[in-house]
Amino acid sequence: MTQISSIDENVEESIEQNIEKNPQEKYLADYKASAFLIDSLDLDFDLYDEHTIVKARSVIRRVAGKNSPLFLFGEHLTLRSITVDGNDFAHYKLVEGGIELSELPDNFILDIETEINPLANKAFEGLYKSGEAFCTQCEAEGFRRITYYLDRPDILAKFSTTISADKALYPSLLSNGNRVDQGDLDNGRHFVKWVDPFPKPAYLFALVAGEFDCLTDSFTTKSGRHVALELFVDKGNLDKTAHAMLALKNSMKWDEERFNLEYDLDIYMIVAVDFFNMGAMENKGLNIFNSKFVLANSQSATDQDYLGIEAVIGHEYFHNWTGNRITCRDWFQLSLKEGLTVFRDQEFSSDMGSRSSNRIANVKIMRNHQFAEDAGPMSHPIRPASVIEMNNFYTVTVYNKGSEVIRMLHTLLGEEKFQQGMALYVERHDGQAVTCDDFVAAMTDASGIDLTLFKRWYSQSGTPQISITDHFDANSNSYQITFKQKNRSTADQKNKLPLHIPVDIELLDKAGKAIELGHGQTNKVLSLTQKEQTFVFENVAEHPVPCVFRSLSAPVKYQYAYSDEQLLHLISFASDEFSRWDAGQMLFNKYLVNNVQLKQAGKAFALPTLFVDAFNSVLSNESLDSALIADMFDFISENGAMELFERVDIELIHDAREFIVNALATALYPVFVRRYHQHQLSAQYQPATDDIAQRKLANCALLYIAKSDQTLANELVIKQIETADNMTDHLGALQAANSGKLACYDVVMNDFDNKWFENGLVMDKWFALQASLSSDSVLDNIEQLFNHRSFDYSNPNRLRALVGTFVNANSYYFHAIDGSGYQFLTDQLIKLNSQNPQVAARLITPLIQFKRLDAKRIELMKAQLNRLLEIENLSLDLYEKVTKALSL
Numbered sequence: 001m002t003q004i005s006s007i008d009e010n011v012e013e014s015i016e017q018n019i020e021k022n023p024q025e026k027y028l029a030d031y032k033a034s035a036f037l038i039d040s041l042d043l044d045f046d047l048y049d050e051h052t053i054v055k056a057r058s059v060i061r062r063v064a065g066k067n068s069p070l071f072l073f074g075e076h077l078t079l080r081s082i083t084v085d086g087n088d089f090a091h092y093k094l095v096e097g098g099i100e101l102s103e104l105p106d107n108f109i110l111d112i113e114t115e116i117n118p119l120a121n122k123a124f125e126g127l128y129k130s131g132e133a134f135c136t137q138c139e140a141e142g143f144r145r146i147t148y149y150l151d152r153p154d155i156l157a158k159f160s161t162t163i164s165a166d167k168a169l170y171p172s173l174l175s176n177g178n179r180v181d182q183g184d185l186d187n188g189r190h191f192v193k194w195v196d197p198f199p200k201p202a203y204l205f206a207l208v209a210g211e212f213d214c215l216t217d218s219f220t221t222k223s224g225r226h227v228a229l230e231l232f233v234d235k236g237n238l239d240k241t242a243h244a245m246l247a248l249k250n251s252m253k254w255d256e257e258r259f260n261l262e263y264d265l266d267i268y269m270i271v272a273v274d275f276f277n278m279g280a281m282e283n284k285g286l287n288i289f290n291s292k293f294v295l296a297n298s299q300s301a302t303d304q305d306y307l308g309i310e311a312v313i314g315h316e317y318f319h320n321w322t323g324n325r326i327t328c329r330d331w332f333q334l335s336l337k338e339g340l341t342v343f344r345d346q347e348f349s350s351d352m353g354s355r356s357s358n359r360i361a362n363v364k365i366m367r368n369h370q371f372a373e374d375a376g377p378m379s380h381p382i383r384p385a386s387v388i389e390m391n392n393f394y395t396v397t398v399y400n401k402g403s404e405v406i407r408m409l410h411t412l413l414g415e416e417k418f419q420q421g422m423a424l425y426v427e428r429h430d431g432q433a434v435t436c437d438d439f440v441a442a443m444t445d446a447s448g449i450d451l452t453l454f455k456r457w458y459s460q461s462g463t464p465q466i467s468i469t470d471h472f473d474a475n476s477n478s479y480q481i482t483f484k485q486k487n488r489s490t491a492d493q494k495n496k497l498p499l500h501i502p503v504d505i506e507l508l509d510k511a512g513k514a515i516e517l518g519h520g521q522t523n524k525v526l527s528l529t530q531k532e533q534t535f536v537f538e539n540v541a542e543h544p545v546p547c548v549f550r551s552l553s554a555p556v557k558y559q560y561a562y563s564d565e566q567l568l569h570l571i572s573f574a575s576d577e578f579s580r581w582d583a584g585q586m587l588f589n590k591y592l593v594n595n596v597q598l599k600q601a602g603k604a605f606a607l608p609t610l611f612v613d614a615f616n617s618v619l620s621n622e623s624l625d626s627a628l629i630a631d632m633f634d635f636i637s638e639n640g641a642m643e644l645f646e647r648v649d650i651e652l653i654h655d656a657r658e659f660i661v662n663a664l665a666t667a668l669y670p671v672f673v674r675r676y677h678q679h680q681l682s683a684q685y686q687p688a689t690d691d692i693a694q695r696k697l698a699n700c701a702l703l704y705i706a707k708s709d710q711t712l713a714n715e716l717v718i719k720q721i722e723t724a725d726n727m728t729d730h731l732g733a734l735q736a737a738n739s740g741k742l743a744c745y746d747v748v749m750n751d752f753d754n755k756w757f758e759n760g761l762v763m764d765k766w767f768a769l770q771a772s773l774s775s776d777s778v779l780d781n782i783e784q785l786f787n788h789r790s791f792d793y794s795n796p797n798r799l800r801a802l803v804g805t806f807v808n809a810n811s812y813y814f815h816a817i818d819g820s821g822y823q824f825l826t827d828q829l830i831k832l833n834s835q836n837p838q839v840a841a842r843l844i845t846p847l848i849q850f851k852r853l854d855a856k857r858i859e860l861m862k863a864q865l866n867r868l869l870e871i872e873n874l875s876l877d878l879y880e881k882v883t884k885a886l887s888l
């Protein structure tokens with residue numbers, strides 16, 4: 001193979017910012033190292049619900065800026081006292097966002113005493129109460145709600161933490177590191193002291209106080225270190241902890257085997273809490289988890305829950321090296337730890353379970369969410385250049401696209417060189433706060449591969465669009481394939497440059513065999529580095545069907561004018577399971593677009609026979625993995641489908657999608673029924689890969705049956721609920737009843753409510769079903785559910801289940817042309833703005849991604865955004881998103 005042509009425009013390396021400078025905006029380019037360093041921090045907490053006293057003693061030294069003042073961040077704090085080297089100190093000024101100290105010596109001990117109110121803290125940032133327990137969340141900038149401090153990730157200090165609290169109410173007092181002292185105090189109180197030997201940034205600090213049940217276990221590392229494992233859950237939940245503990249031990253082992261990374265403390269603790277803004281937090285030695293990602297037994301958790309727990313437990317554990325031992329210099333570098341750690345957790349899940357199922361699920365996140373983010377007002381590179389509210393940048397771009405960037409590095413380097421790069425990165429930077437450039441430098445130096453161009457992925461936002469054409473020359477037996485990359489302007493950047501895009505390719509002959517491409521290989525990774533590039537393959541005997549972007553080797557949209565027959569060829573013969581799935585998706589998307597256009601041209605919906613035949617061949621194929629078959633029938637969501645159109649017609653997308661799904665349900669009805677019966681498991685529930693696949697296919701079949709034979713579906717649903725020994729099948733039956741609007745729906749939903757109303761996590765599945773109902777009464781119903789006995793407006797999980805599902809997964813009703821969906825969401829955001837701005841700023845996403853919608857809807861959405869802008873004390877979180885959306 002040789003490269004014969006290249007067109008590379010001479011484009012300037014500079015990338016223009018088109019967002020006006022805002023006074024509150026912070027810039028990566030403005031980074032300055034701190035003039036002061038903190039060697040150690042001794043914390044002392046006297047815990048009370050409404051007036052906790054925090055004493056902080058820092059050992060500080062000046063490393064630059066003679067006589068310059070020291071600014072310490074602090075928010076929502078009451079200052080009680082301040083001393084320097086033991087003497088009262090008067091040279092301070094309380095200013096917005098912190099305190100400024102002047103006339104300081106070069107080396108000193110600073111003692112600051114503050115008072116805070118954990119009970120009043122409903123933002124769940126800093127120290128707060130989750131139910132009866134105290135807990136913390138400090139990333140990104142929550143530590144400043146605990147004490148005045150240099151709350152930035154490049155300040156690494158050794159922490160000790162002493163906690164005192166009522167002994168009966170809070171028997172467990174936990175913090176980072178090792179427990180070094182404990183004892184009783186007066187008035188029924190007690191104390192525990194913890195010392196963390198590893199210097200760390202403040203965002204990794206954690207404290208928990210409460211009464212828990214604890215599952216203990218241990219792990220012996222490969223060098224023989226004995227590690228105590230402790231998993232703390234609310235009393236009564238011990239029967240739901242086994243899977244999380246197993247996932248932890250598997251993670252520890254996997255990281256030793258695949259990345260040669262070993263755990264470093266004598267103890268690893270995980271605490272599950274009910275009130276938590278996100279999934280979990282990797283605090284050193286003391287992870288704090290949303291209970292959703294810990295608690296599971298077969299009765300209460302689905303296969304998806306089991307897999308989610310494994311992934312999140314792994315993710316937080318893997319942060320111990322990629323995040324904690326080596327952390328970020330500044331928050332613009334967030335993807336340094338998050339993209340890399342997501343890549344590591346995806347690899348872990350793929351090694352433990354089905355690689356293709358994992359890849360499909362992760363690509364769906366990119367296509368359904370990340371591409372939309374990149375095309376909307378919040379578009380940013382994986383290393384953002386400017387930020388107003390840091391919490392707004394824990395995004396699918398930084399996390400998932402960040403992971404795709406690491407995956408591309410892995411594809412370009414191969415496993416061996418990639419691991420050499422990791423080893424060099426760890427050797428160079430252990431104990432440091434570093435940048436994405438440092439990471440790429442280690443990869444470059446270890447592999448000898450030039451990644452200069454590749455680094456543009458870190459600074460350029462947007463989804464590249466690749467158009468592919470080819471030509472076969474029968475005389476010379478050569479096959480040429482040409483790739484053009486188009487990088488469109490995004491909200492944050494006007495001018496774009498070509499990117500280094502790895503294209504994993506395979507060529508299939510007529511018989512479906514992969515053609516050898518040299519060195520005994522049937523696939524090849526091409527490096528597309530220019531705007532347009534042609535690659536030639538010699539000794540090709542016939543025009544092949546190209547299988548491009550195998551496993552989606554780059555986070556791009558790609559287009560090749562595949563005929564239906566060629567897509568069927570890929571579905572049947574591609575050696576990469578992901579590519580078979582993707583060919584099915586392309587076929588579906590082609591006819592989704594086609595049917596929308598038919599209707600727009602005044603014609604009726606229609607499908608060719610080949611379309612149904614293609615999916616019949618998948619469903620009838622006994623040798624195909626059951627999970628893959630189920631995935632092939634799980635088509636792009638209505639939300640995701642918006643990305644397929646320049647101008648979105650909400651109703652038509654909904655109708656065309658329904659038409660195609662119903663056509664398949666009807667045409668393949670007997671095969672779905674056969675598959676349903678064939679994939680019933682008789683053995684006891686196990687969250688094992690094969691069993692998960694069987695359940696997935698059976699429940700997928702049930703969903704389709706519910707669309708074509710409601711009488712049979714009704715019977716099957718009732719029977720499945722009666723006999724199910726697990727939540728996956730119980731919920732699968734409810735989903736079928738919901739989507740097929742079966743006669744039993746109300747009864748089975750009521751029964752579920754009566755059975756589970758005391759378990760909020762289980763009820764989240766029920767709330768989500770209610771919110772996804774395709775019915776004109778869905779919004780009224782949701783309003784009423786706010787008063788449901790299991791609903792708690794201050795719990796982020798409940799809000800995400802009910803409000804989040806409606807706005808993200810029920811787009812037909814969210815985008816109702818009367819504006820009711822937009823108004824409903826805005827009402828909730830106004831309520832949440834002052835209480836929990838982080839959760840509000842997550843929920844707003846579908847209200848700001850309006851670019852492709854019709855003028856009427858855009859106007860309605862903008863009216864709601866303007867309504868938000870007018871409220872008093874709009875949080876920075878919402879302000880940033882609303883203003884960016886309105887400025888487009």
Ligand code: B3K
Pocket residue numbers: 139140278280281282315316319338391394
């Ligand atoms: N690092 C945390 C996320 C913190 C979010 C702060 N708003 C969890 C994780 O990515 O592992």
Ligand code: ZN
Pocket residue numbers: 315319337338341
């Ligand atoms: Zn993370």
